[in-house]
Amino acid sequence: MKAVIVGGGIIGGAIAWRLARDGVAATVLERGRLGREASWAAAGMIAPQAEAQSAGLFFDLCMAGRRVFAATVERLIADSGVDPEYDAQGILYLALDAAEHAELTARARWHRECGALVEELSPAEARRLEPAISPAIVHALHFSDNRRVDNRKLTQAYVAAALAAGAAVRENARVDAIVTAGGRATGVRLDDGARLDADLVIIAAGAWSHEIRGLEGDRVRLFPVRGQILCFEARPRLLGPALFSPRGYLVPRRDGRILAGSTMEEAGYDQSVTLAGIEKIARGVAAMAPAIGELRFREAWAGLRPATRDLLPVLGPSPTAPNVIWATGHYRSGILLSALTGEVIADLVAGRRPAIDPAPFSAARFARDRVDL
Numbered sequence: 001m002k003a004v005i006v007g008g009g010i011i012g013g014a015i016a017w018r019l020a021r022d023g024v025a026a027t028v029l030e031r032g033r034l035g036r037e038a039s040w041a042a043a044g045m046i047a048p049q050a051e052a053q054s055a056g057l058f059f060d061l062c063m064a065g066r067r068v069f070a071a072t073v074e075r076l077i078a079d080s081g082v083d084p085e086y087d088a089q090g091i092l093y094l095a096l097d098a099a100e101h102a103e104l105t106a107r108a109r110w111h112r113e114c115g116a117l118v119e120e121l122s123p124a125e126a127r128r129l130e131p132a133i134s135p136a137i138v139h140a141l142h143f144s145d146n147r148r149v150d151n152r153k154l155t156q157a158y159v160a161a162a163l164a165a166g167a168a169v170r171e172n173a174r175v176d177a178i179v180t181a182g183g184r185a186t187g188v189r190l191d192d193g194a195r196l197d198a199d200l201v202i203i204a205a206g207a208w209s210h211e212i213r214g215l216e217g218d219r220v221r222l223f224p225v226r227g228q229i230l231c232f233e234a235r236p237r238l239l240g241p242a243l244f245s246p247r248g249y250l251v252p253r254r255d256g257r258i259l260a261g262s263t264m265e266e267a268g269y270d271q272s273v274t275l276a277g278i279e280k281i282a283r284g285v286a287a288m289a290p291a292i293g294e295l296r297f298r299e300a301w302a303g304l305r306p307a308t309r310d311l312l313p314v315l316g317p318s319p320t321a322p323n324v325i326w327a328t329g330h331y332r333s334g335i336l337l338s339a340l341t342g343e344v345i346a347d348l349v350a351g352r353r354p355a356i357d358p359a360p361f362s363a364a365r366f367a368r369d370r371v372d373l
């Protein structure tokens with residue numbers, strides 16, 4: 001079977017690796033350079049308990065994402081030779097006032113009811129885990145099995161493992177349209193007019209996924225949500241937990257960088273860093289860990305999270321052409337959900353039962369909905 005994967009971000013890379021291991025001849029087509037969009041810009045948290053706001057479908061998906069990631073990462077390192085820095089210090093979720101304290105207490109309760117690992121900490125206990133947190137902290141949760149990776153290295157790892165398993169990748173290859181005949185895809189057309197035949201096409205083009213022509217009937221639409229990040233320099237290997245709060249987050253890297261994020265902005269496809277974004281992030285940092293204010297500023301960047309209208313990913317066959325598979329719309333959680341997405345898509349292709357029920361994530365939900373976008 002020949003599969004073309006449109007998009008060389010973390011999702012395209014994870015799918016290519018998983019399909020190649022099943023013996024599928026997978027080719028990733030990337031319009032620019034591999035892994036230079038959202039998958040490059042992210043903070044790299046594998047943090048279902050910080051990300052989901054309530055129990056239910058999305059939380060279950062994220063928890064499955066964490067489980068599959070943890071079960072996969074050793075094999076990925078072995079297959080790729082790339083260490084994505086899957087660090088074990090957990091996530092410290094901070095409350096700075098009474099309302100946030102109440103939210104964290106409620107959050108701990110529903111996490112326990114769902115069987116998730118959570119520890120409630122006094123400010124003094126939290127400070128023992130991370131001395132740099134603000135004296136104003138009133139309460140904290142520790143999610144000890146929510147972790148982080150270097151998402152740039154993780155994307156490289158998926159691509160390297162995919163290549164080692166026999167997949168092919170092409171950069172500077174922009175897909176313009178799906179070529180169909182008799183209600184099925186026969187391949188893709190590139191913007192230079194070249195055609196590539198395929199038995200299966202997977203759309204993993206992030207915030208640009210709906211621009212590929214030929215699937216308009218599916219009514220899948222992606223909305224780019226800009227996120228800015230500021231990066232500071234501390235001493236290498238001075239690693240504590242990542243810090244998270246309603247005001248932002250701080251994520252340390254092994255080489256001493258500390259990433260501070262982020263913003264959630266509707267700015268179209270503009271990937272600028274703005275003064276308003278810098279101000280917002282700086283306020284969050286000052287509230288959570290004012291000592292960061294003394295560190296040397298290194299750089300700032302922005303990326304575009306691929307969001308659907310209901311903020312859930314689109315996973316599974318196109319209602320228009322059943323041998324086209326959507327794998328996009330991962331919004332704020334594409335790093336966390338990368339390994340799970342690879343598994344689910346490979347299972348669907350092979351006719352195996354996936355680890356999660358993909359039905360709620362089908363593109364059919366948009367085709368049914370006649371509201372104009």
Ligand SMILES: Cc1cc2nc3c(=O)[nH]c(=O)nc-3n(C[C@H](O)[C@H](O)[C@H](O)COP(=O)(O)OP(=O)(O)OC[C@H]3O[C@@H](n4cnc5c(N)ncnc54)[C@H](O)[C@@H]3O)c2cc1C
Nearest residue numbers: 007009011031037039043044045175206227333334335336
């Ligand atoms: C600031 C920020 C922080 C984040 N933090 C986290 C986090 O901590 N944890 C987490 O899990 N997630 C996080 N995310 C979300 C995560 O980055 C995304 O969900 C994920 O990277 C999406 O991966 P992707 O492969 O779908 O998209 P992308 O990485 O955007 O890749 C899509 C690729 O498709 C290519 N492409 C587009 N159109 C075409 C075409 N026509 N032909 C060929 N190629 C095409 C693009 O060039 C691009 O390389 C964050 C995102 C941002 C912006």
